[in-house]
Amino acid sequence: MSDDYRSMWTDLGLDLEAHDALLGVLGNAYREIYLAQQDRPEGMGYFDFVMSEVHGLRIKELLDEKAAGRKIVGSYCVFVPEEIVLAANATLVGLCSGADFAMEEVEMLLPRNTCALIKSAFGFKIGKVCPYLESADMVVGENTCDGKKKAYESLGHMIENLYVMDLPQMKSDQGRALLKAEYDRFKAAMEVLTGVTITADALKEAIRTVNAKRAALHRLLSLRAADPTPISGLDALLANQVFFYDNPARFTASVNAICDELEKRVAQQQGVFAAGTPRILISGCPQAVPNWKLPWIIESAGAVIVGEESCVGERGTRHLTDDTGRTVDELMAAIVDRYFQVDCAIFTPNPDRLMHIKEMVGAYHADGVIHYGLQFCQPYLMEAIPVEKALEDENIPCLRIETDYGMEDAGQLKTRVEAFVELLKP
Numbered sequence: 001m002s003d004d005y006r007s008m009w010t011d012l013g014l015d016l017e018a019h020d021a022l023l024g025v026l027g028n029a030y031r032e033i034y035l036a037q038q039d040r041p042e043g044m045g046y047f048d049f050v051m052s053e054v055h056g057l058r059i060k061e062l063l064d065e066k067a068a069g070r071k072i073v074g075s076y077c078v079f080v081p082e083e084i085v086l087a088a089n090a091t092l093v094g095l096c097s098g099a100d101f102a103m104e105e106v107e108m109l110l111p112r113n114t115c116a117l118i119k120s121a122f123g124f125k126i127g128k129v130c131p132y133l134e135s136a137d138m139v140v141g142e143n144t145c146d147g148k149k150k151a152y153e154s155l156g157h158m159i160e161n162l163y164v165m166d167l168p169q170m171k172s173d174q175g176r177a178l179l180k181a182e183y184d185r186f187k188a189a190m191e192v193l194t195g196v197t198i199t200a201d202a203l204k205e206a207i208r209t210v211n212a213k214r215a216a217l218h219r220l221l222s223l224r225a226a227d228p229t230p231i232s233g234l235d236a237l238l239a240n241q242v243f244f245y246d247n248p249a250r251f252t253a254s255v256n257a258i259c260d261e262l263e264k265r266v267a268q269q270q271g272v273f274a275a276g277t278p279r280i281l282i283s284g285c286p287q288a289v290p291n292w293k294l295p296w297i298i299e300s301a302g303a304v305i306v307g308e309e310s311c312v313g314e315r316g317t318r319h320l321t322d323d324t325g326r327t328v329d330e331l332m333a334a335i336v337d338r339y340f341q342v343d344c345a346i347f348t349p350n351p352d353r354l355m356h357i358k359e360m361v362g363a364y365h366a367d368g369v370i371h372y373g374l375q376f377c378q379p380y381l382m383e384a385i386p387v388e389k390a391l392e393d394e395n396i397p398c399l400r401i402e403t404d405y406g407m408e409d410a411g412q413l414k415t416r417v418e419a420f421v422e423l424l425k426p
């Protein structure tokens with residue numbers, strides 16, 4: 001890393017020693033898990049570059065945007081609408097929370113039985129190792145699960161401009177009205193933050209920008225239906241992860257370039273794994289960077305992941321937003337309609353998610369589902385049981401995994417996953 005980056009990180013208030021340690025671990029994991037793969041599409045070179053510069057070039061770009069007067073907004077959830085942020089001439093970045101950090105200090109502020117994702121968000125703040133978090137002019141938290149909801153009360157003491165968005169728990173008319181009111185309140189807050197009044201034209205353009213990102217990923221996902229699959233699940237997951245913090249137009253162009261390459265691979269029946277390799281759908285909690293443990297175990301066990309029913313995956317990107325409205329109110333209503341379809345397990349009841357999992361099994365010709373639940377995540381662990389039952393009813397094999405970000409259980413997980421993959425073989 002160049003000296004420029006080091007002074008940039010110092011200016012952001014990062015703990016350089018701790019940050020070096022984090023980048024060291026991240027770089028090693030990336031080499032062992034990603035670069036060791038065979039027959040990767042050439043287009044993944046872009047994502048390798050993005051990862052090698054994840055705390056460098058992208059942060060410099062964000063700081064350049066800030067210097068030019070643009071605001072940066074950080075978010076922990078796919079319910080924070082990027083369309084509204086872009087329309088206010090600001091940039092949204094996902095705050096990843098996919099690795100353990102400063103756990104001893106974290107557990108002085110949070111109960112031990114808090115999910116790894118929430119602990120990670122705290123660890124990155126306490127450890128002063130996340131340049132995205134430190135660059136943000138506003139951080140948006142959301143009242144989704146109880147863990148996050150209460151955690152934001154403590155995080156609010158550590159983050160200067162933490163904005164908390166309330167979210168509905170039921171897909172009712174009242175629930176939709178709450179989401180609408182909260183998105184209106186968020187729009188007003190964005191206008192105050194940036195000093196920009198959101199117009200219909202700006203909103204329409206922002207909707208199109210975000211739709212284009214999602215549509216590029218839809219293209220990528222649909223190509224994974226082929227057998228042999230032209231791209232590994234690990235690489236597809238990486239594209240889904242980078243979705244949250246890359247420049248939107250560049251991301252869309254890069255994913256489309258990979259898709260051009262993958263279309264040729266599919267036409268030539270060229271895959272990363274042999275035809276007939278057992279195909280897995282992952283379903284459950286989001287897998288934020290650098291949480292690659294379970295996909296790595298699955299794809300090292302002789303299976304290929306063909307889809308992610310996850311917020312870092314299809315649950316987060318499934319729907320496009322209608323861009324035909326002519327007024328701010330019409331376009332805001334379209335945004336509410338789009339996000340109200342996200343079937344996070346915090347909703348009760350949540351039948352759409354079961355339907356979508358089955359739909360994805362069919363669309364990607366999955367042989368089985370691995371349900372990924374983070375330890376202590378009540379919403380997804382509870383929903384795992386009806387998910388398994390619904391799949392069993394259709395004779396679709398399902399393996400329920402409960403884990404955290406540590407590697408202590410890797411051996412045990414590998415044994416269970418290998419046995420499951422054996423079961424899927426013809």
Ligand code: BJ8
Binds near residue numbers: 115117118144345378
């Ligand atoms: S829309 S999935 S990104 S809330 S793993 S913190 S649920 S205890 S992450 Fe999520 Fe938004 Fe829903 Fe998606 Fe709580 Fe569970 Fe932890 Fe979780």
